[in-house]
Amino acid sequence: MATTAPPAESTTVWTKEDAKASRKANNKLHRREHAWAAAFMAPPVIGWIAFLLFPLGFSVYASLTNWNGIGNMTFIGLDNYTRLLQDQYFWKALWNTVFYMIGIPIGLALSLALALALSRKIRGRTFFRTVYYIPVISSLAAVAILWQWAYNGDFGLVNQALGLIGIEGPNWLMDKDWAKPALIIMAVWKGLGYSTLLYLAAVQAVPRSLYEAAALDGASSWKRFTKITWPMVQPVTFFLVVTNIIAGSMIFTEINIMTPTGGPEWSTASLVWYVWNQAFRNLQMGYATAMALVLGILVLIVTVIQFRINRANDFSID
Amino acid sequence: MRKFRTAAITATMVGALTLAACSGGTGGDTSGSPEPDTAGGDAPNELTFMFRGGEYDKIAYEAAIEKFEEETGASVTMIITDADQYATKLQxxxxxxxxPDVFYIEPxxxxxxxxxxxxxxxxxxxPQETIDNIWSFGTDAYRFNTETGARGDSADPLYGLPKDVGPFGFGYNTVLFDALGLEHPSADEPLTFDEFVALCQELTQSDKLDYETWGTGLNVVWNSQAFIWGAGADWISEDQKTVTVDTPEFAEALQWFADLGLVEGVTPSAxxxxxxxxxxxxxxxxxGFFPVAPWDIATYNSVAEENPDKFGYDVIPYPVANEGDDWSTWLGSLGIAVSENSKNKELAAQLATYLSTDLDAQKILAENKVQIPNLIDYATGEWIETDAPAAGWPANTKAFLEIAEEKGRPLPxxxxxxxEWYDNFWVNITRVVDTGDQSAADFLAEVQPQMQQLLDQxxxxxxxxxxxx
Incomplete structure (x- = not known):
């Protein structure tokens, strides 16, 4: 602390009392500064404790109890966790949830393609951007009901459209093999606008000089895409992959609306749907919480791996 | 430090999104209005009543509550929620x-x-005389012995009163029978399974009329119970501790049900x-044959009015395996309960009784075909004789009363x-009834241990x- 050191060439004698008084004044000043700093930091910290740390701690404890969601809790150790290891429906729901992730690369590929198309100066560009973004701002419940109708085997829009090109579509939501793909298609459609918007911003931010230099060197369009565009939009891809995996792991609303009993032979039941059923229909809140925490941990692990992979592939343009 | 920061950011991201997802519920409340305060009333005469329902429930209860407030000086706040969100909100x-002081409860x-x-x-x-004038199923469904876990015994404590009892009846298309020159089934005596199949075969026609017809088309999850029970089988033992689906009677009845479509071809294909x-x-x-319940009546009546050349209906008993067997079907109910922590428990109990048994409210609900009346004296007297026919209830409405009185059973x-144990039964049922990939006997042998495990749990x-x- 420079201010507390005695003046180097001063003739005044720097006594212990002086040093003490100076420290006291400085401490007082620091205390006030600390108080203000604490006051500014408090709201987010309190919010984090109240809305994240406390619920998380509560959830961890609840998962170790046989709580039914309305009565008292009794500690039962790891019983809920050993139970879920033997629960065939937990594994089936987990598999279904993982299966839904197939939609993520499909959605990203389509979004990037659309973003590249919409970044060009084509007629009706604003109109198309609006059209693709409308599903994002539409209510998921309403969208799910519309798609439920669209998937009707006989009169649904999807099969009628397929019929125009001579394809006899399946009975989407009633067929155990087609119900999951049907939900994936809907999810891709719903999220397309959001991903496209982010990709569009990323594509437009790529310096034109890079493309010009590559063109001068004789790089083909494909080379320019793979060597310039794709690496430059990688942060957006990373962000979308991470958030889509987190969001995809919690797929619930569309399943509950479109296949309220978990689909034919439980083919659409996701883990969050199963958690919800156990918690609110079967009064097994403790068990449901254990499953939710396992899902959370799995997502956390996947996300950390993604961060590591991303760091390894990180690059910058100097 | 960097690792910690990365982990903290990741954990926060996952946590925040998890919480965001959880708050979404079943599709979200799109109204944007603040959540109503469901807490029970504080003042000596204040009550809250939380329920779900349609337009007519609201009209009926508003009328009943207005009268209740006049009579008792109470002040009742009604909280109505969407049907699909009610259970979650109550929990x-x-x-x-x-x-809330008074609220709906599922048995x-x-x-x-x-x-x-x-x-x-x-x-x-x-009061006992009030209970005696309600269908016994309607009160027994809310009795519970906390010591033994037994349900439905009229000697056990009462934890709710019925908002309604919902008889899941069976019906036939009178117009189709006439068009094909078939004799109408008896309103009192159940058909046997064989007679039922024979009639279904007569009703399954592709060339007699200018449209294709079928004998029946029953959803196994909601419509098979009466047939299984009609064959003397059941899902669960009387003490509710053993799953009994692995009996020969059950297998035979389920196979018979599946064969209506797979072998007899009297239902539309899957x-x-x-x-x-x-x-x-x-x-x-x-x-030709299809379930008919009170909540369908208004819709069926308007369809019959719009399309009298093709649709008309009446109610009959469910078929049974053999002549002389007793028929039964399931009877649903929704209850009205009172909070143990209500500050005005007695007044709240009075309100619950009022909502369940007020004659005017019952008349509004029955007139609008929401439910059959809860009150036995009214239902079996003035209602069945004059009010029900005047309101457009089907000719054989007494079958509903018969179900409420003695033929009705709770869903297993x-x-x-x-x-959960019962839900598990339906997960792979399509293999038996839709595709026929598995025989009923094999399916039941496979599913019984899983169901028993869940029942034990x-x-x-x-x-x-x-x-x-």
């Missing part, structure tokens, strides 16, 4: 210690609520039923702590809930 209200969830001391014992508050469900085909006049999962959970309090 959240209970967890948040904001239990299947009652045990957990009683063990958690959420429901008040109404036995001492409801593909046909999936593309236009049998409910729609029934209302289009294409199906309703009287156990959780219905249900009893363990009940015991834990009881111990937890």
């Amino acid at each position: 959240a209200a209970i967890a948040g210690n904001k239990v 299947g969830k009652m045990m957990g609520y009683v063990y958690a001391d959420v429901l008040a014992d109404l036995t001492e508050y409801v 593909e046909q039923a999936q593309t236009l469900d049998t409910y729609q085909r029934w209302m289009a006049g294409e199906i 999962g309703v009287w156990t702590y959780t219905p 249900s009893w363990i959970s009940a015991d834990q809930a009881k111990a937890n309090g």
Whole structure:
């Protein structure tokens, strides 16, 4: 602390009392500064404790109890966790949830393609951007009901459209093999606008000089895409992959609306749907919480791996 | 430090999104209005009543509550929620210690609520003559012995009164019978399975009329119970502790049910039923026999009015395996309960009784075909003789009363702590009834141990809930 050191060439004698008084004044000043700093930091910290740390701690404890969601809790150790290891429906729901992730690369590929198309100066560009973004701002419940109708085997829009090109579509939501793909298609459609918007911003931010230099060197369009565009939009891809995996792991609303009993032979039941059923229909809140925490941990692990992979592939343009 | 920061950011991201997802519920409340305060009233005459329902429920209860407020000086706040969000909201209200004074309760969830001391014992508050004038199923569904876990015994404490009882009846298309020159089935005597199949074969025609018709088209999840029971089989033992689906009678009845479509061909095929469900085909006049319940009456009447050349209907008993067997079907109910922690428990019990038995409210609900009356004297007297025919209830409405009085049984999962064991029965049922990939006997042998395991788990959970309090 420079201010507390005695003046180097001063003739005044720097006594212990002086040093003490100076420290006291400085401490007082620091205390006030600390108080203000604490006051500014408090709201987010309190919010984090109240809305994240406390619920998380509560959830961890609840998962170790046989709580039914309305009565008292009794500690039962790891019983809920050993139970879920033997629960065939937990594994089936987990598999279904993982299966839904197939939609993520499909959605990203389509979004990037659309973003590249919409970044060009084509007629009706604003109109198309609006059209693709409308599903994002539409209510998921309403969208799910519309798609439920669209998937009707006989009169649904999807099969009628397929019929125009001579394809006899399946009975989407009633067929155990087609119900999951049907939900994936809907999810891709719903999220397309959001991903496209982010990709569009990323594509437009790529310096034109890079493309010009590559063109001068004789790089083909494909080379320019793979060597310039794709690496430059990688942060957006990373962000979308991470958030889509987190969001995809919690797929619930569309399943509950479109296949309220978990689909034919439980083919659409996701883990969050199963958690919800156990918690609110079967009064097994403790068990449901254990499953939710396992899902959370799995997502956390996947996300950390993604961060590591991303760091390894990180690059910058100097 | 960097690792910690990365981990913290990741954890926060996952956590925040998890919480965001959880708050989404079943599709979200799009109204944007603040959540109503569900807590019970504080002042001596204040009550809150939380319920779900349609327009006519609201009209009926508003009228009943207005009268109740005049008579008692009480002030009742009504909280109405969407049907699909009611159970979740009630559970959240209970967890948040904001239990309304009076609220709807499903009989299947009652045990957990009683063990958690959420429901008040109404036995001492409801006069015996009032109980005697309600269908016994309607009160027995809300009786529960906390010591033994037994349900439905009229000697046990009463934790709710019926909002309604819902008889799941059976009906036939009178117009289709006439068009094909068939004799109408008896309104009193049940058909045997063989007679039923024979009639269904007569009704399944592709060339006699200018549209294709079928004998029946029954959804196995909701419509097979009466046939299984009609063959003397059941899902569960009387003490609710053993799953009994692995009996020869059960296998025979389920196979017979599956064969209606797979062998006899008297139902639309699985593909046909999936593309236009049998409910729609029934209302289009294409199906001979189909379930009829009170909540369908208003819709069926308007369809019959719009399309009298193809659709008309009446109610009959469910078929049984052999002549002389007793028929039965399932009877649903929704209850009205009182909070154990209500500051005005007696007044709340009075309100619950009022909502369940007020004659004017019952008249509004029955006139608008929402439900049959809860009051036996009114239902079996003035209503069945004059009010029901005048309001457009079907000719054989007395079959509904018969179900309410003696033929009705609860759905198998309703009287156990959780219905998971029963739900499990339906997961792979399509293999038996739609595709025929598995015989009923094989399916039942496979599913029984899984169901038993879940039923045992249900009893363990009940015991834990009881111990937890």
